[in-house]
Amino acid sequence: MxxxxxxxxxxxxxxxxxxxxxxxxxxxxxLDGNSLGPPPRPALDALARAAQAEWGHDLIASWNSADWMGLPLRTGVRIARLIGVDEASVIAGDSVSVNLFKLAAGLVMGGAKGVAVERGDFPTDGYVMEGLARLSDSTFTYIEPGAGVAGLLGGVDVLVRSAVHYKTAAIVDIGAEEREAARLGKTIIWDLSHAAGLVDLHLERDGAKYAVGCGYKYLNGGPGAPAFIYCHRDVVEEFAQPLSGWMGHASPFAFKDGYKPATGVSRFGAGTPPILSMSALYGALEAFEGVxxxxxxxxxxxxxxxxxxxxxxxxxxxxxxxxxxxxxxxxxxxxxxxxxxxxxxxxxxxxxxxxxxxxxxxxxxxxxxxxxxxxxxxxxxxxxxxxxxxxxxxxxxxxxx
Missing domain, CATH: 3.90.1150.10 (Aspartate Aminotransferase, domain 1)
Known part of the structure; x- marks a missing residue:
């Protein structure tokens, strides 16, 4: 050439x-958009609008007038199309690590016997699962690279796996892995950090029920942009999200004692969303309109x-x-x-x-x-x-x- x-x-x-x-x-x-995407103009415009007009002028009223409260779900709608899932099954917020903990801990609390990560996968995924094992007294183990869900030991029910490997860029056949997981009675949590916004994903078609992903790589949401979490509608209403903060409550402004989870994927909210960075991510996703x-x-x-x-x-x-x-x-x-x-x-x-x-x-x-x-x-x-x-x-x- x-x-x-x-x-x-x-x-x-x-x-x-x-x-x-x-x-x-x-x-x-x-050539580093796989690590930090550059800012599309709509992201910068949205950030300026949120900082100057919404925060700077309308102040706290913007929780209502600018729909700050709805921003995590509205951002999730834009992400949902890119990963091939129902638009009501994704919410943006927190980090990949925190969202991995929410999903894995919730599954362990629901009876899953342990969690595994493939050796050589993105290290922080393993770190978080190690911490969960210490906290919950559940099993944590590494399985060999390429073993997939079939490599899980008898006492481990959940595999955290990247859809695209952070070093090699190898793509996993999500559909094949999910079919094997269904056959074995196992569960996969997909880390889409190097896939979302780049790979033609069809999570719902392929049978995936749980996933997390990063907002600052191919989605171009800015340094430290909020992550996102996906939970299939068939399992979300029974899912006990362990970080039961007020933004995951059914009535956050009722200020009542006792936790009642919100319906649907909203239950994966926890703390107050970071509006400036969320606004930048929401704006950045405009670049994918019609793509x-x-x-x-x-x-x-x-x-x-x-x-x-x-x-x-x-x-x-x-x-x-x-x-x-x-x-x-x-x-x-x-x-x-x-x-x-x-x-x-x-x-x-x-x-x-x-x-x-x-x-x-x-x-x-x-x-x-x-x-x-x-x-x-x-x-x-x-x-x-x-x-x-x-x-x-x-x-x-x-x-x-």
Missing amino acids: QLDDARALDRNDPFAQTARLFDLPQGVIY DMGHVEAKARALGDTFLAAIAPLGLETISPPSAQRAGHVSLVHEDGYAIVQAMIAEGVIGDFREPDVMRFGFAPLYLTHAQVFRAGQIMVDIVRSGRYREPRFARRNPVT
């Missing part, structure tokens, strides 16, 4: 209009292929699967991977690094072109071949890699 070939791929880009919603810095090729998620996923894979073609002369090892099983990022291995990524950032190509030697490059279809991605690959080839990454400044570790 050559640069002209990449430009030819861009001529029929279905997201040319969408890209205009993102005002990225001049000269920057942003076909099948086209999003297909372009993400094609962009990854373009990048791999551009860097092919380097012969680097990739730990990501082939295009058909890969989501939105490509991970490459090099012993000096940290320094290479830092050198690329210095030249306007932003990716990231994961210990011990993995360079990750994300391909968000809403704003990236094939020409940009190919050019990023050319810059990487030049940096590695010239040895510029060996400059001492690129070896100095930052707190965030």
Whole structure:
């Protein structure tokens, strides 16, 4: 592939209009949307409106006049379409870790005997489950990578699993795993953090009942944006949400002693929602209006292929699967991977690094072109071949890699 070939791929880009919603810095090729998405203009507009007009002018009246109280559910409606579920089954709020705890702890309280995480999956999921095991005296274990729900031991009923692996970008067949879970009488909680807004998800069709996801990666909601939680309508009314805060109460402003859960997914509310960050996420989701998620996923894979073609002369090892099983990022291995990524950032190509030697490059279809991605690959080839990454400044570790 050559640069002209990449430009030819861009001529029929279905997201040319969408890209205009993102005002990225001049000269920057942003390949880290898998970690923190850039702000679409509707997100910044919504944030400014919430801060200046709603909070700044209407003050506390905005809980009613701007429907701040309904914002978590309204945001959930926009997310629901992207993950293929009923719009009344998603609520935004809290963090992925907190929402994982809500679901796993609720299942354990309801009689599930234990929880497992695949070894090598996103570490915080395991950390949260370890804490739950200590708190509840339930079983926690790791199962081997790729074992899936069939790898659960007899005393473990719940598997927390990423739909897309954070390092490799390998996609799990959710439908196949859910069918196996139903056969075995097990339950899966899906972590959609690297899938929502990128993969063409159909959770309800595939039989998924529980999921959480991140608002600041492909959904572009901003640093620390609220997460979301999905619970299928067939199980939600019987679900005892353990973080029984006032925003999950049936009548939060009645101020009565004793907890009565709200109906539906509203019971997964807990504390007061963070209105400014929630407003930014709600606005960011406008970028997906009218977007076909099948086209999003297909372009993400094609962009990854373009990048791999551009860097092919380097012969680097990739730990990501082939295009058909890969989501939105490509991970490459090099012993000096940290320094290479830092050198690329210095030249306007932003990716990231994961210990011990993995360079990750994300391909968000809403704003990236094939020409940009190919050019990023050319810059990487030049940096590695010239040895510029060996400059001492690129070896100095930052707190965030």
